[in-house]
Amino acid sequence: MITNAFPYRLYLVISEESCLGRNFLEVAEQAVQGGVDIVQLREKALSDIEFLDRALRLKEVLVKHNVPLIINDNLNVARRVEAFGIHVGNNDLSPIEIKSQWSSPHCLGYSIEYIEQLNTEKTKISDYLGISPVFSTETKTDTVTEWKLNGVSKIRTLTDKPLVAIxxxxxxxxxxxxxxxxxxxxxxxxxxxxxxPVLAAEILRNEIERAL
Structure with missing residues (x-):
């Protein structure tokens, strides 16, 4: 259920590695031009200093287009870059701990890998839920449940939080x-x-809008 606090439809998760040697800032900007309206920087292998440097450069690009930046599982970087929010999974920093350290109204995303997670305090305090993965993918292999369409539909009946499918x-x-x-x-x-990337984002955005 899209809310005023989370009105986004096409969410890009980006890293330098995922761009296959191309400049990730250029890819991000092209994606935004094509219809991406929120971007997450995911850099699991970097030091905080390297992660912060990339986050600052990406935010500079996104601010020009009024597109919010989400940081994946690094509260220090999220705070220092003054990101719109942070996204975490089961094996990451707990949403409860994040809320206790970053109390101002920032956006908190939490990945759902078990149906039982929907009844936890971690889910309750999160602003949106990542349904991960809907279909299995080589991009992220440390996941548990492949939700498929039936899983998305079931979760939709059990929560009114915005659902981000990945x-x-x-x-x-x-x-x-x-x-x-x-x-x-x-x-x-x-x-x-x-x-x-511009055309790829445009096509995805059109498919989303067509389904609404």
Whole structure:
């Protein structure tokens, strides 16, 4: 259920590695030009100093387009870059700990890998839920449940929080995932590896809008 606090439809998860040697800042800007309206920087292997440097450079690009920046699982970087929010999973920093340290109204995303998570305090205090993965993907292999369309639909009946679907999202399945109950589609390879990121984002955005 999209809210005023989370009105986003096409969510890019980006890293330098995912862009296959291309400048990740250029890929991000092209994606925004094509319709991406929120961007997460995911850099698991970097030091805080390196991560912060990339985050600051990415934020500079995104601010020009009024697109918010989410930081993946690094509260120190999120705070220092004054990000819009942070996203974490089961094996990351707890949403409860994040809220205790970053109390101002920032956006907190939390990945759902077990249906039982929907009844936890971590989910309750999160602003949106990442449904991860909807379909299995080579981009992220340390996941538990492949939700598929039925899983998205089931979660939709159990929560009114915004649902961000991630995991092998592409132009062939974006519309049906939205129809199944997702509010927003998150992509990595479908844009980062695309020959033309602007066009790839435009096509995905059109598929999302068509399903609404």
């Amino acid at each position: 995991g092998n999202m592409n132009k062939q399945n974006a519309a049906e995932v939205i129809r199944a109950g997702a509010d927003c589609i998150a992509v990595v390879s479908a844009i980062c590896k695309a020959e033309n």
